[in-house]
Amino acid sequence: MFLVTWGANGVLESGSFGGIADTIYSLFKGVMMVVYIGVAVAVVVVTVIIIIMRYYKMLGDEGYLWFTLPVTANQHISGKLIVATVWSIASFVVIVLSILILVARLGLLGTIGDGVRYITERGFHLTPWIIGILVLLLIQGIAGILEFYAAMSIGPHFTKSRLGGSVIGYIIIYVGTQILAAIGLPLMTFVLENMSSAASKLFFGDSLNSLEVLTEPSIFAAIDLIGIVVFVYTTALNVILCVACYILSHQMVNKKLNLG
Amino acid sequence: MEAILETRNLTKRFGAFPALSDVNICIGSGRIVGLLGANGSGKTTLIKLANGLLTPTEGEILIGGVKPGTQTKRIVSYLPDRTYFDNWMKVKDCLKLFADFYEDFNIAKAGDMLLALGIDADKPFRSLSKGTKEKVQLVLVMSRSAHLYLLDEPIGGVDPAARDYILNTIIRNYNEEGTVIISTHLIADIEKVLDDVIFLMNGRVERVSSVDAIRAASGKSVDEVFREVIRCEVKF
Numbered sequence: 001m002f003l004v005t006w007g008a009n010g011v012l013e014s015g016s017f018g019g020i021a022d023t024i025y026s027l028f029k030g031v032m033m034v035v036y037i038g039v040a041v042a043v044v045v046v047t048v049i050i051i052i053m054r055y056y057k058m059l060g061d062e063g064y065l066w067f068t069l070p071v072t073a074n075q076h077i078s079g080k081l082i083v084a085t086v087w088s089i090a091s092f093v094v095i096v097l098s099i100l101i102l103v104a105r106l107g108l109l110g111t112i113g114d115g116v117r118y119i120t121e122r123g124f125h126l127t128p129w130i131i132g133i134l135v136l137l138l139i140q141g142i143a144g145i146l147e148f149y150a151a152m153s154i155g156p157h158f159t160k161s162r163l164g165g166s167v168i169g170y171i172i173i174y175v176g177t178q179i180l181a182a183i184g185l186p187l188m189t190f191v192l193e194n195m196s197s198a199a200s201k202l203f204f205g206d207s208l209n210s211l212e213v214l215t216e217p218s219i220f221a222a223i224d225l226i227g228i229v230v231f232v233y234t235t236a237l238n239v240i241l242c243v244a245c246y247i248l249s250h251q252m253v254n255k256k257l258n259l260g
Numbered sequence: 261m262e263a264i265l266e267t268r269n270l271t272k273r274f275g276a277f278p279a280l281s282d283v284n285i286c287i288g289s290g291r292i293v294g295l296l297g298a299n300g301s302g303k304t305t306l307i308k309l310a311n312g313l314l315t316p317t318e319g320e321i322l323i324g325g326v327k328p329g330t331q332t333k334r335i336v337s338y339l340p341d342r343t344y345f346d347n348w349m350k351v352k353d354c355l356k357l358f359a360d361f362y363e364d365f366n367i368a369k370a371g372d373m374l375l376a377l378g379i380d381a382d383k384p385f386r387s388l389s390k391g392t393k394e395k396v397q398l399v400l401v402m403s404r405s406a407h408l409y410l411l412d413e414p415i416g417g418v419d420p421a422a423r424d425y426i427l428n429t430i431i432r433n434y435n436e437e438g439t440v441i442i443s444t445h446l447i448a449d450i451e452k453v454l455d456d457v458i459f460l461m462n463g464r465v466e467r468v469s470s471v472d473a474i475r476a477a478s479g480k481s482v483d484e485v486f487r488e489v490i491r492c493e494v495k496f
Contacts, residue, residue: 057346064344068311069361070333259313 036102040095047091051084055149056166059156063259073254077149077246084145085138092137124220132231136238143238146245147173153252162260177241188233264289264408264439265310269319272305272463279305280463282319287439289407292453294471295443296486297460303443304341306460307412311338323408334363337406341413343393347386351379351396358400364435370403373429391418398426402433409440415449423449448483457482459489 155169270283308314312328323332415423459466
Protein backbone atom coordinates (compact mmCIF):
# COMPACT_ATOMS: atom_id res chain seq x y z
CA MET A 1 0.00 0.00 0.00
CA PHE A 2 2.72 2.46 1.04
CA LEU A 3 4.84 1.43 -1.95
CA VAL A 4 2.00 2.26 -4.33
CA THR A 5 1.35 5.54 -2.49
CA TRP A 6 5.00 6.45 -2.84
CA GLY A 7 4.91 5.59 -6.55
CA ALA A 8 1.66 7.49 -7.11
CA ASN A 9 2.71 10.69 -5.41
CA GLY A 10 6.18 10.50 -6.93
CA VAL A 11 4.55 10.60 -10.33
CA LEU A 12 2.01 13.24 -9.33
CA GLU A 13 4.61 15.66 -8.11
CA SER A 14 6.86 15.36 -11.17
CA GLY A 15 7.10 18.28 -13.59
CA SER A 16 6.27 18.70 -17.27
CA PHE A 17 8.31 17.10 -20.06
CA GLY A 18 6.58 18.52 -23.13
CA GLY A 19 5.26 16.84 -26.30
CA ILE A 20 4.50 13.13 -26.35
CA ALA A 21 6.30 12.70 -23.06
CA ASP A 22 3.54 14.77 -21.44
CA THR A 23 0.86 12.48 -22.86
CA ILE A 24 2.67 9.37 -21.66
CA TYR A 25 3.25 11.04 -18.32
CA SER A 26 -0.49 11.90 -17.99
CA LEU A 27 -1.40 8.34 -18.90
CA PHE A 28 1.04 6.95 -16.36
CA LYS A 29 -0.28 9.39 -13.75
CA GLY A 30 -3.81 8.13 -14.36
CA VAL A 31 -2.69 4.49 -14.18
CA MET A 32 -0.87 5.09 -10.90
CA MET A 33 -3.93 6.73 -9.39
CA VAL A 34 -6.12 3.82 -10.53
CA VAL A 35 -3.58 1.38 -9.02
CA TYR A 36 -3.54 3.37 -5.78
CA ILE A 37 -7.33 3.40 -5.52
CA GLY A 38 -7.40 -0.29 -6.47
CA VAL A 39 -4.94 -1.18 -3.69
CA ALA A 40 -6.89 0.92 -1.17
CA VAL A 41 -10.11 -0.87 -2.14
CA ALA A 42 -8.27 -4.22 -2.00
CA VAL A 43 -7.10 -3.49 1.56
CA VAL A 44 -10.71 -2.91 2.64
CA VAL A 45 -12.08 -5.92 0.73
CA VAL A 46 -9.37 -8.29 2.03
CA THR A 47 -9.99 -7.09 5.59
CA VAL A 48 -13.72 -7.75 5.28
CA ILE A 49 -13.12 -11.18 3.70
CA ILE A 50 -10.67 -12.18 6.47
CA ILE A 51 -13.15 -11.06 9.15
CA ILE A 52 -15.97 -13.03 7.54
CA MET A 53 -13.88 -16.13 6.85
CA ARG A 54 -12.52 -16.35 10.43
CA TYR A 55 -16.04 -16.52 11.82
CA TYR A 56 -17.49 -18.59 8.98
CA LYS A 57 -14.80 -21.26 9.45
CA MET A 58 -15.51 -21.34 13.18
CA LEU A 59 -19.03 -22.49 12.34
CA GLY A 60 -17.67 -25.12 9.93
CA ASP A 61 -15.08 -27.88 10.37
CA GLU A 62 -12.87 -25.70 12.60
CA GLY A 63 -15.81 -25.54 15.00
CA TYR A 64 -15.02 -29.17 15.94
CA LEU A 65 -11.88 -27.76 17.55
CA TRP A 66 -13.07 -24.39 18.85
CA PHE A 67 -16.42 -25.48 20.27
CA THR A 68 -14.93 -28.43 22.12
CA LEU A 69 -12.51 -26.18 24.01
CA PRO A 70 -13.67 -25.26 27.53
CA VAL A 71 -14.56 -21.76 26.44
CA THR A 72 -17.85 -19.86 26.72
CA ALA A 73 -19.83 -18.51 23.77
CA ASN A 74 -19.06 -14.98 25.02
CA GLN A 75 -15.33 -15.68 24.87
CA HIS A 76 -15.63 -17.13 21.36
CA ILE A 77 -17.56 -14.15 19.98
CA SER A 78 -15.68 -11.42 21.85
CA GLY A 79 -12.32 -13.01 20.92
CA LYS A 80 -13.21 -12.98 17.23
CA LEU A 81 -14.66 -9.46 17.57
CA ILE A 82 -11.52 -8.02 19.19
CA VAL A 83 -9.26 -9.48 16.49
CA ALA A 84 -11.61 -8.28 13.73
CA THR A 85 -11.71 -4.78 15.24
CA VAL A 86 -7.91 -4.62 15.43
CA TRP A 87 -7.69 -5.71 11.77
CA SER A 88 -10.21 -3.02 10.78
CA ILE A 89 -8.39 -0.29 12.72
CA ALA A 90 -5.06 -1.34 11.17
CA SER A 91 -6.57 -1.15 7.66
CA PHE A 92 -8.14 2.22 8.43
CA VAL A 93 -4.84 3.62 9.75
CA VAL A 94 -2.94 2.37 6.67
CA ILE A 95 -5.42 4.01 4.29
CA VAL A 96 -5.53 7.31 6.24
CA LEU A 97 -1.72 7.42 6.41
CA SER A 98 -1.44 6.78 2.67
CA ILE A 99 -3.88 9.64 1.97
CA LEU A 100 -1.90 11.91 4.29
CA ILE A 101 1.32 11.00 2.49
CA LEU A 102 -0.30 11.83 -0.86
CA VAL A 103 -1.65 15.12 0.45
CA ALA A 104 1.71 16.04 1.99
CA ARG A 105 3.68 15.25 -1.18
CA LEU A 106 1.24 17.31 -3.23
CA GLY A 107 1.90 20.25 -0.90
CA LEU A 108 -1.72 20.48 0.18
CA LEU A 109 -1.04 20.13 3.91
CA GLY A 110 -0.42 23.88 4.21
CA THR A 111 -3.73 24.71 2.51
CA ILE A 112 -5.60 22.27 4.75
CA GLY A 113 -3.79 23.74 7.78
CA ASP A 114 -4.89 27.23 6.77
CA GLY A 115 -8.47 26.06 6.45
CA VAL A 116 -8.35 24.38 9.84
CA ARG A 117 -6.83 27.49 11.42
CA TYR A 118 -9.53 29.65 9.82
CA ILE A 119 -12.47 27.67 11.17
CA THR A 120 -10.96 26.95 14.62
CA GLU A 121 -10.15 30.65 15.14
CA ARG A 122 -13.82 31.34 14.51
CA GLY A 123 -15.02 28.94 17.19
CA PHE A 124 -15.29 25.60 15.37
CA HIS A 125 -14.51 22.76 17.79
CA LEU A 126 -12.35 20.64 15.53
CA THR A 127 -10.94 18.20 18.12
CA PRO A 128 -14.34 17.09 19.50
CA TRP A 129 -15.56 16.67 15.92
CA ILE A 130 -12.59 14.48 14.98
CA ILE A 131 -12.96 12.43 18.18
CA GLY A 132 -16.73 12.14 17.60
CA ILE A 133 -16.25 10.97 14.00
CA LEU A 134 -13.59 8.44 15.04
CA VAL A 135 -15.81 7.09 17.84
CA LEU A 136 -18.73 6.85 15.44
CA LEU A 137 -16.59 5.06 12.85
CA LEU A 138 -15.42 2.60 15.52
CA ILE A 139 -18.96 1.85 16.74
CA GLN A 140 -20.22 1.60 13.18
CA GLY A 141 -17.35 -0.74 12.32
CA ILE A 142 -18.10 -2.98 15.30
CA ALA A 143 -21.81 -2.96 14.38
CA GLY A 144 -20.87 -3.98 10.83
CA ILE A 145 -18.73 -6.88 12.09
CA LEU A 146 -21.48 -8.06 14.46
CA GLU A 147 -24.01 -7.88 11.62
CA PHE A 148 -21.84 -10.36 9.69
CA TYR A 149 -21.53 -12.59 12.77
CA ALA A 150 -25.27 -12.61 13.41
CA ALA A 151 -26.00 -13.35 9.74
CA MET A 152 -23.59 -16.30 9.73
CA SER A 153 -25.04 -17.56 13.02
CA ILE A 154 -28.73 -17.43 12.07
CA GLY A 155 -28.44 -17.97 8.33
CA PRO A 156 -27.92 -21.74 8.29
CA HIS A 157 -31.17 -22.19 10.23
CA PHE A 158 -33.19 -20.90 7.26
CA THR A 159 -31.77 -23.05 4.49
CA LYS A 160 -29.75 -26.22 3.93
CA SER A 161 -26.94 -24.16 2.39
CA ARG A 162 -24.78 -22.50 5.03
CA LEU A 163 -23.46 -19.88 2.63
CA GLY A 164 -26.86 -19.16 1.08
CA GLY A 165 -28.43 -19.02 4.54
CA SER A 166 -25.78 -16.57 5.72
CA VAL A 167 -26.47 -14.28 2.75
CA ILE A 168 -30.23 -14.45 3.46
CA GLY A 169 -29.49 -13.79 7.14
CA TYR A 170 -27.47 -10.71 6.21
CA ILE A 171 -30.25 -9.40 3.98
CA ILE A 172 -32.79 -9.88 6.81
CA ILE A 173 -30.56 -8.04 9.30
CA TYR A 174 -29.79 -5.27 6.80
CA VAL A 175 -33.48 -4.72 6.01
CA GLY A 176 -34.28 -4.82 9.76
CA THR A 177 -31.62 -2.16 10.42
CA GLN A 178 -32.98 0.06 7.67
CA ILE A 179 -36.50 -0.25 9.10
CA LEU A 180 -35.15 0.66 12.55
CA ALA A 181 -33.32 3.65 11.09
CA ALA A 182 -36.45 4.73 9.17
CA ILE A 183 -38.52 4.58 12.38
CA GLY A 184 -35.93 6.62 14.26
CA LEU A 185 -35.44 9.20 11.50
CA PRO A 186 -38.65 11.25 12.11
CA LEU A 187 -37.72 11.38 15.79
CA MET A 188 -34.25 12.67 14.99
CA THR A 189 -35.60 15.17 12.47
CA PHE A 190 -38.04 16.48 15.10
CA VAL A 191 -35.27 16.86 17.69
CA LEU A 192 -32.94 18.39 15.11
CA GLU A 193 -35.54 20.94 13.95
CA ASN A 194 -36.34 22.00 17.50
CA MET A 195 -32.73 22.16 18.55
CA SER A 196 -31.57 24.00 15.46
CA SER A 197 -34.41 26.50 15.65
CA ALA A 198 -33.70 27.05 19.35
CA ALA A 199 -30.02 27.34 18.55
CA SER A 200 -30.58 29.82 15.73
CA LYS A 201 -32.73 31.96 18.00
CA LEU A 202 -30.20 31.72 20.79
CA PHE A 203 -27.21 32.59 18.65
CA PHE A 204 -28.62 34.71 15.81
CA GLY A 205 -31.76 36.28 17.27
CA ASP A 206 -33.73 37.80 14.39
CA SER A 207 -30.69 38.44 12.23
CA LEU A 208 -30.75 35.01 10.59
CA ASN A 209 -31.56 36.56 7.22
CA SER A 210 -28.30 38.46 7.20
CA LEU A 211 -25.56 36.61 5.32
CA GLU A 212 -22.96 38.22 7.57
CA VAL A 213 -24.05 35.95 10.36
CA LEU A 214 -22.53 33.01 8.51
CA THR A 215 -19.06 34.35 9.24
CA GLU A 216 -19.78 34.71 12.90
CA PRO A 217 -18.56 32.15 15.40
CA SER A 218 -22.16 31.40 16.33
CA ILE A 219 -22.71 29.42 13.14
CA PHE A 220 -20.18 26.87 14.36
CA ALA A 221 -21.99 26.56 17.67
CA ALA A 222 -25.16 25.75 15.73
CA ILE A 223 -23.25 23.20 13.65
CA ASP A 224 -21.91 21.69 16.88
CA LEU A 225 -25.45 21.27 18.19
CA ILE A 226 -26.65 19.64 14.98
CA GLY A 227 -23.55 17.44 15.04
CA ILE A 228 -24.29 16.33 18.60
CA VAL A 229 -27.86 15.35 17.70
CA VAL A 230 -26.71 13.41 14.61
CA PHE A 231 -23.90 11.82 16.62
CA VAL A 232 -26.22 10.73 19.46
CA TYR A 233 -28.82 9.37 17.03
CA THR A 234 -26.32 7.43 14.90
CA THR A 235 -24.44 6.15 17.94
CA ALA A 236 -27.65 5.03 19.64
CA LEU A 237 -28.77 3.25 16.47
CA ASN A 238 -25.43 1.47 16.13
CA VAL A 239 -25.26 0.52 19.80
CA ILE A 240 -28.76 -1.00 19.54
CA LEU A 241 -27.61 -2.87 16.43
CA CYS A 242 -24.44 -4.08 18.21
CA VAL A 243 -26.37 -5.36 21.23
CA ALA A 244 -29.07 -7.05 19.10
CA CYS A 245 -26.55 -8.76 16.79
CA TYR A 246 -24.35 -9.83 19.71
CA ILE A 247 -27.29 -11.36 21.60
CA LEU A 248 -28.45 -13.11 18.42
CA SER A 249 -24.98 -14.55 17.72
CA HIS A 250 -24.55 -15.57 21.35
CA GLN A 251 -27.92 -17.33 21.51
CA MET A 252 -27.22 -19.21 18.30
CA VAL A 253 -23.75 -20.32 19.40
CA ASN A 254 -24.77 -21.09 22.97
CA LYS A 255 -28.24 -22.59 22.59
CA LYS A 256 -28.78 -23.51 18.96
CA LEU A 257 -25.40 -24.69 17.74
CA ASN A 258 -25.78 -27.26 14.98
CA LEU A 259 -22.48 -27.94 13.25
CA GLY A 260 -22.90 -29.76 9.96
CA MET B 261 -22.14 -46.77 39.43
CA GLU B 262 -21.82 -43.08 38.67
CA ALA B 263 -22.85 -42.29 35.09
CA ILE B 264 -20.33 -40.39 33.01
CA LEU B 265 -22.75 -40.22 30.08
CA GLU B 266 -26.51 -40.43 30.35
CA THR B 267 -29.28 -39.67 27.89
CA ARG B 268 -32.95 -39.24 28.73
CA ASN B 269 -35.46 -39.55 25.89
CA LEU B 270 -32.86 -37.99 23.64
CA THR B 271 -34.19 -37.12 20.20
CA LYS B 272 -32.52 -35.26 17.38
CA ARG B 273 -34.26 -34.43 14.14
CA PHE B 274 -32.80 -32.71 11.10
CA GLY B 275 -35.89 -31.17 9.57
CA ALA B 276 -38.35 -34.06 9.47
CA PHE B 277 -35.60 -36.69 9.50
CA PRO B 278 -35.12 -38.35 12.90
CA ALA B 279 -31.37 -38.94 13.36
CA LEU B 280 -31.91 -40.14 16.95
CA SER B 281 -35.22 -41.16 18.50
CA ASP B 282 -35.93 -41.48 22.19
CA VAL B 283 -32.47 -42.70 23.18
CA ASN B 284 -32.02 -43.73 26.82
CA ILE B 285 -28.58 -44.95 27.80
CA CYS B 286 -26.41 -44.77 30.89
CA ILE B 287 -22.66 -45.38 30.71
CA GLY B 288 -20.51 -45.71 33.83
CA SER B 289 -16.88 -44.85 34.47
CA GLY B 290 -13.88 -47.02 33.67
CA ARG B 291 -15.40 -48.79 30.65
CA ILE B 292 -14.46 -49.14 27.00
CA VAL B 293 -17.70 -48.96 25.08
CA GLY B 294 -18.32 -49.66 21.42
CA LEU B 295 -20.97 -47.48 19.83
CA LEU B 296 -21.84 -49.74 16.95
CA GLY B 297 -24.10 -49.22 14.02
CA ALA B 298 -24.28 -49.02 10.26
CA ASN B 299 -23.65 -45.76 8.43
CA GLY B 300 -26.44 -43.30 9.21
CA SER B 301 -27.51 -45.09 12.39
CA GLY B 302 -26.94 -41.98 14.56
CA LYS B 303 -23.50 -42.68 16.09
CA THR B 304 -21.91 -39.38 15.06
CA THR B 305 -25.06 -37.46 15.99
CA LEU B 306 -24.97 -38.93 19.50
CA ILE B 307 -21.28 -38.05 19.92
CA LYS B 308 -21.80 -34.54 18.59
CA LEU B 309 -24.68 -34.04 21.01
CA ALA B 310 -22.41 -35.16 23.86
CA ASN B 311 -19.88 -32.51 22.79
CA GLY B 312 -22.46 -29.74 22.54
CA LEU B 313 -21.87 -29.41 18.79
CA LEU B 314 -25.54 -30.18 18.19
CA THR B 315 -28.57 -29.17 20.23
CA PRO B 316 -31.14 -31.88 21.13
CA THR B 317 -34.60 -31.54 19.61
CA GLU B 318 -36.12 -33.26 22.65
CA GLY B 319 -34.84 -34.88 25.83
CA GLU B 320 -31.41 -34.30 27.31
CA ILE B 321 -27.87 -35.60 27.41
CA LEU B 322 -25.74 -35.33 30.54
CA ILE B 323 -21.98 -35.67 30.96
CA GLY B 324 -21.02 -36.32 34.56
CA GLY B 325 -24.53 -35.18 35.55
CA VAL B 326 -24.50 -31.85 33.70
CA LYS B 327 -25.53 -30.69 30.23
CA PRO B 328 -22.72 -30.20 27.69
CA GLY B 329 -20.97 -26.87 28.33
CA THR B 330 -17.69 -25.38 29.45
CA GLN B 331 -17.57 -27.65 32.50
CA THR B 332 -18.05 -30.89 30.52
CA LYS B 333 -15.59 -29.85 27.81
CA ARG B 334 -12.85 -29.81 30.44
CA ILE B 335 -13.33 -33.54 31.02
CA VAL B 336 -14.21 -34.79 27.53
CA SER B 337 -11.54 -35.62 24.97
CA TYR B 338 -13.09 -35.76 21.51
CA LEU B 339 -11.76 -37.19 18.27
CA PRO B 340 -14.10 -36.12 15.46
CA ASP B 341 -14.59 -37.95 12.20
CA ARG B 342 -12.79 -35.16 10.32
CA THR B 343 -9.64 -33.09 10.55
CA TYR B 344 -10.27 -29.69 12.04
CA PHE B 345 -6.94 -27.86 11.94
CA ASP B 346 -6.48 -25.01 9.51
CA ASN B 347 -3.64 -25.57 7.05
CA TRP B 348 -1.59 -22.58 8.19
CA MET B 349 -1.23 -24.07 11.70
CA LYS B 350 1.88 -26.00 12.66
CA VAL B 351 1.78 -29.19 14.69
CA LYS B 352 3.53 -27.44 17.58
CA ASP B 353 0.85 -24.70 17.49
CA CYS B 354 -1.74 -27.40 18.13
CA LEU B 355 0.25 -28.82 21.04
CA LYS B 356 0.48 -25.33 22.56
CA LEU B 357 -3.22 -24.73 21.99
CA PHE B 358 -4.17 -27.93 23.78
CA ALA B 359 -1.71 -27.18 26.60
CA ASP B 360 -3.22 -23.70 27.00
CA PHE B 361 -6.83 -24.83 27.15
CA TYR B 362 -6.79 -28.30 28.74
CA GLU B 363 -5.35 -28.72 32.21
CA ASP B 364 -5.21 -32.50 31.73
CA PHE B 365 -3.11 -32.30 28.55
CA ASN B 366 0.34 -33.85 28.85
CA ILE B 367 2.47 -32.01 26.29
CA ALA B 368 5.59 -34.12 27.00
CA LYS B 369 3.61 -37.29 26.33
CA ALA B 370 2.26 -35.81 23.08
CA GLY B 371 5.78 -34.82 22.03
CA ASP B 372 7.04 -38.36 22.67
CA MET B 373 4.20 -39.89 20.68
CA LEU B 374 4.85 -37.56 17.74
CA LEU B 375 8.55 -38.39 17.90
CA ALA B 376 7.77 -42.13 17.88
CA LEU B 377 5.64 -41.56 14.79
CA GLY B 378 8.39 -39.52 13.11
CA ILE B 379 6.14 -36.44 12.81
CA ASP B 380 7.99 -33.12 12.75
CA ALA B 381 6.21 -30.68 15.10
CA ASP B 382 7.54 -27.71 13.10
CA LYS B 383 5.66 -28.73 9.98
CA PRO B 384 2.48 -26.91 8.98
CA PHE B 385 -0.64 -29.00 8.47
CA ARG B 386 -0.74 -28.22 4.76
CA SER B 387 2.40 -30.30 4.28
CA LEU B 388 0.97 -33.37 6.06
CA SER B 389 -0.99 -36.19 4.47
CA LYS B 390 -4.58 -36.88 5.56
CA GLY B 391 -3.46 -39.97 7.48
CA THR B 392 -0.72 -38.04 9.31
CA LYS B 393 -3.17 -35.27 10.24
CA GLU B 394 -5.48 -37.92 11.71
CA LYS B 395 -2.57 -39.38 13.68
CA VAL B 396 -1.73 -35.94 15.09
CA GLN B 397 -5.33 -35.53 16.20
CA LEU B 398 -5.29 -38.94 17.83
CA VAL B 399 -2.05 -38.05 19.65
CA LEU B 400 -3.60 -34.81 20.93
CA VAL B 401 -6.76 -36.54 22.12
CA MET B 402 -4.98 -39.45 23.78
CA SER B 403 -2.45 -37.19 25.52
CA ARG B 404 -5.20 -35.94 27.76
CA SER B 405 -6.11 -37.58 31.04
CA ALA B 406 -9.84 -37.18 30.41
CA HIS B 407 -12.87 -38.60 32.18
CA LEU B 408 -14.56 -39.40 28.90
CA TYR B 409 -13.00 -40.09 25.51
CA LEU B 410 -15.38 -39.81 22.56
CA LEU B 411 -13.70 -41.29 19.51
CA ASP B 412 -15.74 -41.03 16.34
CA GLU B 413 -14.70 -43.60 13.73
CA PRO B 414 -11.01 -43.60 14.75
CA ILE B 415 -10.26 -46.58 12.49
CA GLY B 416 -12.52 -45.69 9.59
CA GLY B 417 -10.77 -45.20 6.28
CA VAL B 418 -7.33 -46.48 7.34
CA ASP B 419 -5.47 -49.66 6.37
CA PRO B 420 -5.44 -52.68 8.75
CA ALA B 421 -1.88 -51.95 9.98
CA ALA B 422 -2.86 -48.41 10.89
CA ARG B 423 -5.99 -49.73 12.64
CA ASP B 424 -3.82 -51.82 14.95
CA TYR B 425 -1.60 -48.85 15.64
CA ILE B 426 -4.59 -46.64 16.45
CA LEU B 427 -6.19 -49.22 18.75
CA ASN B 428 -2.89 -49.82 20.54
CA THR B 429 -2.43 -46.07 20.97
CA ILE B 430 -5.89 -45.79 22.51
CA ILE B 431 -5.47 -48.75 24.84
CA ARG B 432 -1.98 -47.75 25.99
CA ASN B 433 -2.73 -44.11 26.61
CA TYR B 434 -6.25 -43.62 27.93
CA ASN B 435 -6.92 -42.66 31.53
CA GLU B 436 -8.02 -45.99 33.04
CA GLU B 437 -10.38 -44.31 35.45
CA GLY B 438 -12.15 -42.72 32.54
CA THR B 439 -14.48 -44.14 29.93
CA VAL B 440 -13.74 -44.58 26.24
CA ILE B 441 -16.57 -44.60 23.72
CA ILE B 442 -15.52 -45.71 20.25
CA SER B 443 -17.98 -45.37 17.43
CA THR B 444 -17.45 -47.63 14.43
CA HIS B 445 -19.03 -49.98 11.95
CA LEU B 446 -15.81 -52.02 11.75
CA ILE B 447 -16.71 -54.19 14.72
CA ALA B 448 -14.43 -57.16 14.11
CA ASP B 449 -11.38 -54.92 14.43
CA ILE B 450 -12.25 -53.45 17.78
CA GLU B 451 -14.38 -55.96 19.65
CA LYS B 452 -11.33 -57.46 21.35
CA VAL B 453 -10.81 -54.23 23.32
CA LEU B 454 -14.44 -53.54 24.24
CA ASP B 455 -16.14 -54.05 27.62
CA ASP B 456 -19.63 -53.02 26.51
CA VAL B 457 -21.47 -52.38 23.28
CA ILE B 458 -24.39 -50.22 22.24
CA PHE B 459 -26.10 -51.16 18.99
CA LEU B 460 -27.72 -48.25 17.21
CA MET B 461 -30.19 -48.92 14.41
CA ASN B 462 -31.89 -46.11 12.49
CA GLY B 463 -31.46 -43.69 15.36
CA ARG B 464 -32.76 -46.08 18.03
CA VAL B 465 -30.91 -48.11 20.64
CA GLU B 466 -31.32 -51.71 19.61
CA ARG B 467 -29.20 -53.27 22.34
CA VAL B 468 -26.99 -52.34 25.30
CA SER B 469 -24.92 -55.15 26.71
CA SER B 470 -21.51 -56.23 27.92
CA VAL B 471 -19.38 -58.04 25.37
CA ASP B 472 -19.07 -61.03 27.69
CA ALA B 473 -22.85 -61.30 28.04
CA ILE B 474 -23.33 -61.29 24.27
CA ARG B 475 -20.69 -63.96 23.77
CA ALA B 476 -22.03 -66.11 26.62
CA ALA B 477 -25.65 -65.87 25.45
CA SER B 478 -25.04 -66.42 21.76
CA GLY B 479 -21.74 -68.24 21.60
CA LYS B 480 -20.83 -65.86 18.80
CA SER B 481 -18.64 -62.84 18.39
CA VAL B 482 -20.10 -59.36 18.69
CA ASP B 483 -19.50 -58.85 14.97
CA GLU B 484 -21.56 -61.93 14.10
CA VAL B 485 -24.38 -60.94 16.44
CA PHE B 486 -24.36 -57.43 15.00
CA ARG B 487 -24.62 -58.75 11.44
CA GLU B 488 -27.61 -60.88 12.47
CA VAL B 489 -29.29 -57.89 14.04
CA ILE B 490 -28.72 -55.82 10.90
CA ARG B 491 -30.14 -58.63 8.73
CA CYS B 492 -33.27 -58.71 10.91
CA GLU B 493 -33.62 -54.93 10.54
CA VAL B 494 -33.34 -55.18 6.77
CA LYS B 495 -35.97 -57.96 6.63
CA PHE B 496 -38.51 -55.93 8.53
